[in-house]
Amino acid sequence: MIFAPGSAVRVRDDWPERRGRCHIRTPHYVRGVEGKIVRHLGDFANPEDLAFARPAATVPLYHVRFDARAVWPDATGDELMIEIFQHWLESA
Amino acid sequence: MSMNLTETDSDRLLAALRAVLADKAIATGAEITERIRVTDAGGPAQGARMVARAWADPTYRALMLADGARAAEALDIPMRGLPPLGVLEDTPGLHHLVVCTLCSCYPRAVLGYPPFWYKSAAYRARAVRDPRGLLAEWGTVLPDTVKLRVVDSTADYRWMVLPLRPAGTEGWDEARLAAIVRDGDMIGVTIPAIAT
Numbered sequence: 001m002i003f004a005p006g007s008a009v010r011v012r013d014d015w016p017e018r019r020g021r022c023h024i025r026t027p028h029y030v031r032g033v034e035g036k037i038v039r040h041l042g043d044f045a046n047p048e049d050l051a052f053a054r055p056a057a058t059v060p061l062y063h064v065r066f067d068a069r070a071v072w073p074d075a076t077g078d079e080l081m082i083e084i085f086q087h088w089l090e091s092a
Numbered sequence: 093m094s095m096n097l098t099e100t101d102s103d104r105l106l107a108a109l110r111a112v113l114a115d116k117a118i119a120t121g122a123e124i125t126e127r128i129r130v131t132d133a134g135g136p137a138q139g140a141r142m143v144a145r146a147w148a149d150p151t152y153r154a155l156m157l158a159d160g161a162r163a164a165e166a167l168d169i170p171m172r173g174l175p176p177l178g179v180l181e182d183t184p185g186l187h188h189l190v191v192c193t194l195c196s197c198y199p200r201a202v203l204g205y206p207p208f209w210y211k212s213a214a215y216r217a218r219a220v221r222d223p224r225g226l227l228a229e230w231g232t233v234l235p236d237t238v239k240l241r242v243v244d245s246t247a248d249y250r251w252m253v254l255p256l257r258p259a260g261t262e263g264w265d266e267a268r269l270a271a272i273v274r275d276g277d278m279i280g281v282t283i284p285a286i287a288t
Contacts, residue, residue: 025247027193029220042176044248061247068220068242076224077189077240083247 002060003089007037009064010092011084023051026088029071030080034092038063041083060086130170135204138169139252140273142202143284144266147257156254157181164202174201178249180241182280187238188253189227189280191219192245199250203275210279220244230281253280260286 003009013032016022025047041061049056064084068075113119142163146153156163160177171177177199180188192198193216198206209215218226223242227234234240243251255277261269276282 025194027244027246029193041178041249047247061249065241072221074221076222077220077242079239079241080220080244081241082244083249085247 002040003037003062003086003091005037005039008034008092009037009062009089010034011064012088012090014088021052023048026084027082030066030082030084033066033070035064035066035070035082038065038081044085046085046087062086062089064089127173130172130174130201133170134200134202136273136275136278137270138164138167138204139199139202139275139278140270141167141266142169142252143254143273143278144269146254147261147269148266153254160199160202160252169202171201175248175250177202178251180243180251180253180280182253182255184256185238187234187240187280187283188251189219189223189240189242190245190251190253191216191242193217193220194244194246197245197250199252199278201250202252203278207275227281230276232282252278255280255284258284258286 011026011030011033015028015031016024039062041063043058044061045056046059047056061083062085064082066080066082068077068080071080110121110124113124114121142156142160145167146156146163152163152166155166156179160179161171161174163179164171164177180190182188192210196206196211198210200206215226220242223240224234227240245251255273257269258272261272272284272286274282274284277284
């Protein structure tokens, strides 16, 4: 399933770095935060496997927009836009 | 003891690495030479040419917003084998700021090497949490009516900003327009201005 533009999503509140060596491209500050899909940017080899020279599946990558104050109440910006892979997103 | 100043440890290391890459059929000498050419071609003047063309030519602007890499190639900027280039369009009500909080992703094909501070922990931390405070240190003050969108470059794209064309540049040709566009303008820490 591909998320449609405008879909409400939540970044998984998952912390693989607590379970051992890993390489992840999902910033810690958006884990568990709700945002909106801007668009599907294309499909790319999963960097979490590429980084360890493992066979890497191709996964959808999205641009996702967040309210900056949903992350930090004292944020002085308005929005954060971040590239996030599909397996880090769930419907909100 | 004599020293050969023309051959350093790093030269020997590089020669050994190139030999191993060739032996293992990972990268040929020609491929490395080509990549050096592409890297050397990158610099802020390339991005500035794109911005100036987009300001002057609505058709080019549409291409640049739809596919930054194709727009770069249309100006003979080498993009083959490089990540996709996304272009973020500033409007009178929306300003973009680019950061890479995870490492130092930067649109090198069109802007060259990032400024030293771009990789600093301070820039990366403040750009996402206190971007207006950060911008103020560059003298970039956005009216409260302008929405500030911070783009964290976390994965496979590279992002550049298409800033607003400053007032007072009506009738300028592309070369003159390109001359006022700085690297900071194309990641949103500064705004193009006419030198006074």
